[in-house]
Amino acid sequence: xxxxxxxxxxxxxxxxxxxxxxxxxxxxxxxxxxxxxxxxxxxxxxxxxxxxxxxxxxxxxxxxxxxxxxxxxxxxxxxxxxxxxxxxxxxxxxxxxxxxxxxxxxxxxxxx
Numbered sequence: 001x002x003x004x005x006x007x008x009x010x011x012x013x014x015x016x017x018x019x020x021x022x023x024x025x026x027x028x029x030x031x032x033x034x035x036x037x038x039x040x041x042x043x044x045x046x047x048x049x050x051x052x053x054x055x056x057x058x059x060x061x062x063x064x065x066x067x068x069x070x071x072x073x074x075x076x077x078x079x080x081x082x083x084x085x086x087x088x089x090x091x092x093x094x095x096x097x098x099x100x101x102x103x104x105x106x107x108x109x110x111x112x
Contacts, residue, residue: 001096001112002070006061007033008081008089013059019080020063023072027112029062037087056087064096066109 008016013030020028034055065073074091082088101111 001064001066001099003094003096004063004070004073005092006077006089007058008061009087010057010059012081015080016061016077019076020073023076025063025065025073031060033058033060064099064112
């Protein structure tokens with residue numbers, strides 16, 4: 001199993017959610033996040049004073065899926081989240097050793 005973590009722009013969340021639903025993924029976790037990458041934030045003007053916004057609003061999506069579905073999920077996220085501009089985000093993929101559903105005690109793919 002794989003855990004896919006994607007950091008994306010907030011306004012792309014619905015498109016990514018729909019794309020993941022279309023390929024058959026049933027569950028995902030969404031977290032509000034702030035951060036910066038290579039763009040290092042930006043400057044804004046407020047009441048005549050200029051200030052730097054270091055941490056930009058982002059959304060972090062976490063999905064756990066079977067190995068055979070992982071590549072399709074990555075492709076779906078990449079396609080739905082891409083704007084072509086700086087700050088589109090990143091996808092991190094890691095190996096999951098075990099999943100246990102607390103309610104039933106199911107393990108592995110059955111628990112996902």
